[in-house]
Amino acid sequence: MECMPVVRARTSACMFAYKKYQLSAFVAKLKAKGTRDKPSNVLDVTQLPSRKLVLSFVTASGCLALMAEWSWVAYTVLEVLIAAACCFGNVLVMCAVCFGIRDSLREPTFCFLVSLAVADFLVGVAAVPLAVLLDGWVSLIPELCLLLSCVVLVLTQASVLSLLAIAVDRYLRLHTPLRYKALATQRHTWIGVSVCWMLSCLLGFTPLFGWHNYSSPASDSTNTSSTSFIRPPCTFLSVISLPFMVYFNFLGCVMAPLLVMTLLYTRIFWSLQGRLKDSCPQTQASLLREKRLACSLALVLILFAGCWIPLHLMNCLLLFQGPQAVTQGTLYTGILLSHANSAVNPVIYACRIPKIQQAYGQLWRRFLAWLNCCHREKAGSQIINMQLSH
Numbered sequence: 001m002e003c004m005p006v007v008r009a010r011t012s013a014c015m016f017a018y019k020k021y022q023l024s025a026f027v028a029k030l031k032a033k034g035t036r037d038k039p040s041n042v043l044d045v046t047q048l049p050s051r052k053l054v055l056s057f058v059t060a061s062g063c064l065a066l067m068a069e070w071s072w073v074a075y076t077v078l079e080v081l082i083a084a085a086c087c088f089g090n091v092l093v094m095c096a097v098c099f100g101i102r103d104s105l106r107e108p109t110f111c112f113l114v115s116l117a118v119a120d121f122l123v124g125v126a127a128v129p130l131a132v133l134l135d136g137w138v139s140l141i142p143e144l145c146l147l148l149s150c151v152v153l154v155l156t157q158a159s160v161l162s163l164l165a166i167a168v169d170r171y172l173r174l175h176t177p178l179r180y181k182a183l184a185t186q187r188h189t190w191i192g193v194s195v196c197w198m199l200s201c202l203l204g205f206t207p208l209f210g211w212h213n214y215s216s217p218a219s220d221s222t223n224t225s226s227t228s229f230i231r232p233p234c235t236f237l238s239v240i241s242l243p244f245m246v247y248f249n250f251l252g253c254v255m256a257p258l259l260v261m262t263l264l265y266t267r268i269f270w271s272l273q274g275r276l277k278d279s280c281p282q283t284q285a286s287l288l289r290e291k292r293l294a295c296s297l298a299l300v301l302i303l304f305a306g307c308w309i310p311l312h313l314m315n316c317l318l319l320f321q322g323p324q325a326v327t328q329g330t331l332y333t334g335i336l337l338s339h340a341n342s343a344v345n346p347v348i349y350a351c352r353i354p355k356i357q358q359a360y361g362q363l364w365r366r367f368l369a370w371l372n373c374c375h376r377e378k379a380g381s382q383i384i385n386m387q388l389s390h
Contacts, residue, residue: 071328071329071332072135072332075132075332075335075336076132078336079128079131079132079336079339080128082124082128082336082339082340082342082343083124083125083128083129083339084124085124085343086120086121086123086124086125086128086339086342086343087121087124087125089120089343089345089346089347090117090118090120090121090124090342090345090346091121092346092360092363093113093114093117093345093346093349093356094114094117094118094121095363096356096359096360096362096363097110097113097114097117097356097359098114099359099363100356100358100359100360100362100363101355101356101358101359104355105186106186108165108169108184108188108189108192109166109169109170109293109297110355111189111190111192111193112162112165112166112169112189112192112193112196113162113166113349115158115162115165115193115196115197116158116159116162116163116166116300116345117345117346118158119155119158119159119162119342120159120341120342120343120345120346121342122155123155123339123342124342124343126151126155127151127152127155127339128339130148130149130151130152131152131236131335131339133148134148134149134234134235134236135235136233136234136235137233138233138234139231139232139233139234140231140234141231142212142239144234145234145235145238145239146207146208146212146239146240147208148234149207149236149239149240150204150205150206150207150208150240151204152236153203153204153205153207153240153249154200154201154203154204154205155200155204156204156254156308156338157199157200157203157204157253158196158197158200159304159342160253160254160257160258160304161196161197161199161200161257162193162196163257163261163300163301163304164257164260164261165192165193165196166297167260167261167264167265167297167301168264169184170264170265170268170290170293170294170297171264171267171268172184173290174268174271174272174290175267175271203249203253206244206248207239207240207241207244211241211244211248212239212240212241212244213237213238213239213240213241237318242315242318242319243319245312245315245319246312246315246316246319249312250312250315250316254308254309254312258301258305261301262301265294265297265298265301268294269291269294269298272287272290272291272294275287276288276291292352292354293353295352296348296349296352296353299348299352300345300348303341303344303345303348304341307337307338307340307341307344308338308341310334310337310338311334311335311337311338314326314330314331314334
């Protein structure tokens with residue numbers, strides 16, 4: 001009996017949809033005939049679909065809407081978990097490198113790793129919340145919507161350029177060891193980090209200079225005053241142009257650096273393999289350490305490509321085949337995969353880079369010592385309070 005109100009409400013909604021469909025068909029026939037006769041002389045009710053067909057259509061639409069709602073809920077929950085993992089893991093990386101490894105910031109590789117960790121941390125702080133928010137849940141002016149959408153592009157570009165700087169650093173260290181010591185000073189390293197972020201801002205904010213989807217206010221001056229205050233929901237692809245995402249961002253700003261990095265790491269591994277065969281046992285240990293570090297950094301590069309390229313390929317399908325080429329669930333999966341890359345990197349550092357492993361161990365021991373100290377202070381204050389009370 002408790003289900004009866006629900007069934008009645010659903011039935012009344014279906015009846016309303018059926019009447020609405022009849023009325024829309026009637027109006028369409030009036031417009032097609034171009035007459036103002038009475039409804040009984042124009043509408044042939046026998047030509048309308050059966051009530052059973054309309055009821056099944058409304059039920060199917062309701063089921064699809066319910067599935068879309070649940071997919072969005074699952075997507076949002078996973079985004080929250082990824083954002084938390086990005087923030088915690090990359091803060092741990094920054095603390096480990098800056099405080100756990102002695103003189104680590106004098107080594108260019110670790111400086112660029114910190115830059116990459118900062119970009120991944122900002123993905124959890126800014127990019128993930130913006131991805132959820134810019135899914136049509138807010139109505140903003142086009143300029144603000146475009147600005148917030150460009151933030152995601154800036155962080156992606158900062159990750160790409162940080163990975164490129166790491167690859168260039170490892171290549172120079174191996175192939176020009178004498179000039180490397182003069183080039184890889186702390187001042188030059190931080191200049192390189194600054195250049196990476198400035199280029200990221202320049203490339204990421206390119207849509208602000210005109211390559212976007214929305215029209216300028218001058219072109220909208222012919223709109224009526226009643227519709228000028230109605231703002232459509234803010235979504236990423238409503239303001240970011242798909243040709244920009246495919247031709248400029250994907251091919252120019254992502255694929256081109258990835259190809260350069262692939263060539264650099266190929267040269268690095270080829271050179272290391274040859275030197276290991278011809279080297280003496282004293283130098284093999286340092287070459288093996290160099291190879292292990294290069295393998296770890298190449299793995300970070302491979303994971304970045306594997307996590308981001310599927311989303312860019314979806315953009316290519318949307319551009320060349322239309323919106324029906326990619327379902328909403330598939331698009332959500334691509335977005336989650338791209339954001340998960342920022343949460344995976346700290347795990348790779350911990351498992352593959354020995355210095356960061358040791359730094360994690362030092363931070364953990366310091367944390368346990370701090371907890372032990374706090375527990376002793378709390379226990380001592382309780383004993384003092386008990387003695388004073390007696």
